[in-house]
Amino acid sequence: MKVSTSNKEMGLIDYTPGQDCPSCGQMVWDNTKKPKINPNSPDFKCSNKAECGLAMWIFKPKPQAKNDISTTIGLDMILQELREIKGILRGNPQVIHRLSPAQTRTE
């Protein structure tokens, strides 16, 4: 067996059910019509087991979770704050002063 990873990648690219093996041109077994025993077993498998044995999976895009949006917003806010902090550090000592009023009071 030489190829489990690249086979999987190939399966994610472009295979229309019913086509011959994109690698060797042999018939491809369609495993989508029978229940899967192992969820990781390939959806399509080249019948030329001896010389090819290409395994392919149907690409199923993950549904976008709502969390993703808030995570993005959160990151944006963090980046924005970092930019502000960077600006403060780069330039204006008065701004730094204003950020630590406790310190000014004790002086």
Ligand SMILES: [Zn+2]
């Ligand atoms: Zn093949």
